[in-house]
Amino acid sequence: MPRPGFVHEVDRSTPPVLFWRGENFSLEKLPVGRSRVIYPPEPLPAIKDIDGAIRHALLNPHDQDPLPALLFPGMKLTIAFDDVSLPLPKMRRPDIRQRVIEAVLDLVAAAGVDDVHIIAALGLHRRMHEYELRHALGDRVYDAFHPRGMLYQHDAEDHDNLTIIGTTDHGEVLEINKRAADSDLVIYVNINSVSMDGGWKSITTGLASYRCLSHHHTGETLQNTKSLMGHREHSALHKSIWRLGKVLRDHGPKLFQIESTLNTDMFPEQFSFINKREWEWTAKDRATYLGVTKGLNMLPVKARRKMFHDIQSPHQMTSVQAGETSAVHEITLAKVFEQQLVPVEGQTDILTLGIPFVSPYNPDSVMNPVLVMCMGLGYLFNMYRNKPLVREGGVIIMTHPTYRDFNPVHHPSYIDFFEQVLTDTTDPVVMGQKWEKQYAEDEWYRHLYRTGNAYHGVHPFYAWYWGAHGQQHAGKVIIVGGDAPTVRRLGFTPASTMDDAFEIASDVVGRTPTISHLHVPSLLVADVQ
Amino acid sequence: MSRLVFSRKPARFAAARLAGTLMPGRGASVGPLSLEPDETLPLPSPEWLRLRPRLAGICGSDLATVDGTASAYFDPLVSYPFTPGHEVVADVVGTDRRVVVVPVLSCITRGISPVCHACEHGHIHLCERVAFGHIEPGLQTGFCESTGGGWSHEMLAHPSQLVDVPADLSDEAAVMVEPMACAVHAAQRYTGKETVIIGAGTLGLLTLAAITATRDRERTGPVVVTARYPDQKRLAKELGADVVCSTDELPRWVRSATGSLVFGDQLTCGAPHVIDCVGSSESLQQSLQVVAPGGEVQVVGMPGNVHLELTSLWHRETAIRGCYAYRRPDFDTALELVRRFDLGRLVSATYSLKDYTDAIGHAAHAGRRGAVKIAFDMRSN
Numbered sequence: 001m002p003r004p005g006f007v008h009e010v011d012r013s014t015p016p017v018l019f020w021r022g023e024n025f026s027l028e029k030l031p032v033g034r035s036r037v038i039y040p041p042e043p044l045p046a047i048k049d050i051d052g053a054i055r056h057a058l059l060n061p062h063d064q065d066p067l068p069a070l071l072f073p074g075m076k077l078t079i080a081f082d083d084v085s086l087p088l089p090k091m092r093r094p095d096i097r098q099r100v101i102e103a104v105l106d107l108v109a110a111a112g113v114d115d116v117h118i119i120a121a122l123g124l125h126r127r128m129h130e131y132e133l134r135h136a137l138g139d140r141v142y143d144a145f146h147p148r149g150m151l152y153q154h155d156a157e158d159h160d161n162l163t164i165i166g167t168t169d170h171g172e173v174l175e176i177n178k179r180a181a182d183s184d185l186v187i188y189v190n191i192n193s194v195s196m197d198g199g200w201k202s203i204t205t206g207l208a209s210y211r212c213l214s215h216h217h218t219g220e221t222l223q224n225t226k227s228l229m230g231h232r233e234h235s236a237l238h239k240s241i242w243r244l245g246k247v248l249r250d251h252g253p254k255l256f257q258i259e260s261t262l263n264t265d266m267f268p269e270q271f272s273f274i275n276k277r278e279w280e281w282t283a284k285d286r287a288t289y290l291g292v293t294k295g296l297n298m299l300p301v302k303a304r305r306k307m308f309h310d311i312q313s314p315h316q317m318t319s320v321q322a323g324e325t326s327a328v329h330e331i332t333l334a335k336v337f338e339q340q341l342v343p344v345e346g347q348t349d350i351l352t353l354g355i356p357f358v359s360p361y362n363p364d365s366v367m368n369p370v371l372v373m374c375m376g377l378g379y380l381f382n383m384y385r386n387k388p389l390v391r392e393g394g395v396i397i398m399t400h401p402t403y404r405d406f407n408p409v410h411h412p413s414y415i416d417f418f419e420q421v422l423t424d425t426t427d428p429v430v431m432g433q434k435w436e437k438q439y440a441e442d443e444w445y446r447h448l449y450r451t452g453n454a455y456h457g458v459h460p461f462y463a464w465y466w467g468a469h470g471q472q473h474a475g476k477v478i479i480v481g482g483d484a485p486t487v488r489r490l491g492f493t494p495a496s497t498m499d500d501a502f503e504i505a506s507d508v509v510g511r512t513p514t515i516s517h518l519h520v521p522s523l524l525v526a527d528v529q
Numbered sequence: 530m531s532r533l534v535f536s537r538k539p540a541r542f543a544a545a546r547l548a549g550t551l552m553p554g555r556g557a558s559v560g561p562l563s564l565e566p567d568e569t570l571p572l573p574s575p576e577w578l579r580l581r582p583r584l585a586g587i588c589g590s591d592l593a594t595v596d597g598t599a600s601a602y603f604d605p606l607v608s609y610p611f612t613p614g615h616e617v618v619a620d621v622v623g624t625d626r627r628v629v630v631v632p633v634l635s636c637i638t639r640g641i642s643p644v645c646h647a648c649e650h651g652h653i654h655l656c657e658r659v660a661f662g663h664i665e666p667g668l669q670t671g672f673c674e675s676t677g678g679g680w681s682h683e684m685l686a687h688p689s690q691l692v693d694v695p696a697d698l699s700d701e702a703a704v705m706v707e708p709m710a711c712a713v714h715a716a717q718r719y720t721g722k723e724t725v726i727i728g729a730g731t732l733g734l735l736t737l738a739a740i741t742a743t744r745d746r747e748r749t750g751p752v753v754v755t756a757r758y759p760d761q762k763r764l765a766k767e768l769g770a771d772v773v774c775s776t777d778e779l780p781r782w783v784r785s786a787t788g789s790l791v792f793g794d795q796l797t798c799g800a801p802h803v804i805d806c807v808g809s810s811e812s813l814q815q816s817l818q819v820v821a822p823g824g825e826v827q828v829v830g831m832p833g834n835v836h837l838e839l840t841s842l843w844h845r846e847t848a849i850r851g852c853y854a855y856r857r858p859d860f861d862t863a864l865e866l867v868r869r870f871d872l873g874r875l876v877s878a879t880y881s882l883k884d885y886t887d888a889i890g891h892a893a894h895a896g897r898r899g900a901v902k903i904a905f906d907m908r909s910n
């Protein structure tokens with residue numbers, strides 16, 4: 001029986017606590033008597049018969065006819081799937097998407113349907129490399145569909161292949177992939193890593209155009225998204241997306257949503273110490289930690305990066321449900337929270353976060369400084385329900401090398417964003433008004449997004465907007481161990497050690513602040529009362 | 530009373546070149562420059578005047594000379610021994626005039642009559658009799674045995690070379706007038722469209738100021754300046770750059786400013802006007818990388834022997850065009866701009882002549898040491 005999440009009050013016997021530092025780790029001593037470490041629940045057991053569970057979900061959907069009843073010869077069918085931004089790290093083969101799509105295709109074949117397109121719902125993310133498509137879908141699906149042009153990636157800039165479905169009562173235009181819009185049925189294959197994803201967000205962002213996304217992907221909206229991972233009614237982003245979802249439901253194609261959840265068994269045996277609570281480390285765990293960090297210190301950053309991105313995670317499916325989008329998504333959320341929720345009493349003055357080597361926007365790539373901000377303030381800060389772990393005006397301390405390093409193939413507009421926009425402003429609203437259009441419409445970025453493997457020109461803005469609420473909420477943000485000029489460019493304060501960071505923080509929160517440490521990995525949502 | 534003298538001593542030339550190549554400015558300590566007692570030069574003709582230099586700047590071409598890295602091209606345009614110094618503010622002996630010297634030695638200063646076609650039209654910088662006439666060869670005052678130069682307590686000048694300094698202008702401001710005149714001349718080719726200035730040393734900053742002064746004219750594209758050091762970046766912003774970036778950031782700025790695509794390292798569009806205030810192989814090559822098809826690279830920084838890949842110049846019909854000195858009226862504009870932008874503040878340090886080794890070392894690393902213009906100060910004795 002996996003143990004639930006746990007809030008540990010740091011006392012004299014508490015050993016130093018594990019922090020991510022990009023492609024490495026550190027152990028940090030937190031002040032006794034006023035620090036707490038929030039540990040995630042242990043991984044839930046995975047479903048034993050995964051293929052059986054998938055088949056059961058397809059045949060027993062929620063508020064929807066069984067999938068075979070929706071299939072008929074001569075129909076136009078589109079299967080869309082979540083892209084390479086999740087799960088993190090990538091899962092051991094076979095990926096859930098492969099299993100679900102193969103099960104769907106069995107039923108599709110049995111029904112005599114032959115007009116089937118499979119589309120990566122990547123929104124404005126980068127196109128997946130062939131090896132990533134093969135990893136997510138399996139060689140059988142790839143080889144059967146890709147050569148015939150029936151497996152491809154959504155293109156938010158292909159205006160001949162986008163269609164307007166309708167407009168919300170707030171004037172938001174829903175414009176999505178034309179093939180999906182014209183289909184008799186759209187099957188969406190989701191993996192739900194975090195509660196922010198899934199539901200109406202799947203199609204209305206994954207298959208949308210820039211125009212459609214620009215309604216809610218703004219600095220203002222994200223500043224007003226006070227609960228990205230918790231309650232939808234406190235998220236301006238999700239309220240907008242749910243309005244678009246209503247337009248999709250009322251005026252769009254027939255939908256069949258398949259969502260799945262994962263447990264948090266994220267790292268393989270050679271990183272056994274990651275998933276454990278530090279005072280429970282065995283001699284072997286300590287030796288492993290020392291060996292791993294020592295080995296990492298000797299490697300150049302490129303080699304370390306490769307080693308981490310090559311990790312194949314043992315995490316596995318804990319639930320799969322299909323049917324009507326809203327009904328399915330409520331079950332999914334319950335399952336996500338069952339795995340990730342940890343009750344926590346009250347806020348603290350400081351929140352400490354270890355920033356890992358990867359975020360949803362740099363699989364197999366560089367965690368550039370813009371993504372450090374996005375991961376810290378956009379994702380980890382937002383891993384709460386009700387209230388943030390840190391009080392308003394408190395201090396967020398992150399650990400990451402924050403090197404000035406970018407992947408020019410994946411993140412070309414991020415480089416320009418860092419050099420041009422962030423030297424001008426770090427204010428999400430100001431940059432949105434002053435700079436976003438130029439980046440969104442830049443022909444070169446558009447070319448690289450459409451034909452290469454680059455994120456859309458506007459994407460660094462979205463990454464920045466993701467942290468807008470955290471940025472506004474925090475009185476100060478400190479990065480420990482980062483390249484100082486780069487950290488300052490982000491609008492943050494550099495510190496060389498955790499003790500220095502506490503010293504710097506004392507200007508804002510005094511000499512005896514209370515501290516929460518969010519223990520990542522794995523994933524948790526703090527339910528702050 | 531003393532002066533710095535640059536003599537022709539081949540062994541010391543070689544030593545200076547070696548030292549200067551290893552470390553810019555080092556040529557001063559081992560090269561053919563020496564401190565010697567002042568010597569009364571004969572007037573080339575009765576109309577010439579004696580000057581007492583007050584401040585005299587050290588410029589890039591001086592450094593190249595001292596380090597022995599200047600091109601052999603100049604050998605016939607120089608007469609030895611000479612006293613360097615062509616950025617000069619001085620008193621006219623026997624008068625209460627304080628003047629800036631126009632160092633270019635044109636037909637009229639050389640006693641050539643009738644003057645050449647270029648001089649006749651005021652293009653003294655394009656003089657067709659540049660090294661001939663009744664004075665020894667010398668591209669400018671400061672490279673000519675007959676005239677002396679500003680790094681001394683006494684030099685000679687032809688009346689046509691003098692520009693009176695208004696009483697309210699400091700010596701520090703006045704010593705910036707000659708380099709500012711170069712910048713005014715360079716800025717005359719400013720188009721109002723996207724413009725890149727490579728380098729934010731004295732020439733880059735002054736050219737920027739001269740362009741900013743024309744801002745009243747229509748400006749459709751940004752002025753992008755590359756700078757290496759924090760003080761250069763700050764000054765470039767103050768003097769009106771729309772964008773200040775590092776050299777490696779430049780192609781990305783120009784790309785996005787001009788909506789360019791990219792093939793290889795080459796932008797498909799680019800800036801119609803690139804002003805290279807460095808003049809090295811690297812800066813010129815980068816200029817060609819970011820200049821628009823049919824555009825112009827204006828070479829303001831003095832280049833020497835450079836190595837360039839010119840295929841793009843051919844393919845894109847771009848031009849590389851030199852930019853030397855000024856015309857006499859440019860000094861009037863320069864005076865006004867020096868006052869308007871308070872450019873006396875760019876004089877970061879002054880040295881007495883006896884400390885010339887330190888002075889030249891400082892000038893050679895001005896940017897890194899947070900300085901712009903280094904000058905000799907002869908006012909105290």
Ligand SMILES: [Zn+2]
Nearest residue numbers: 636645648656
């Ligand atoms: Zn002439």
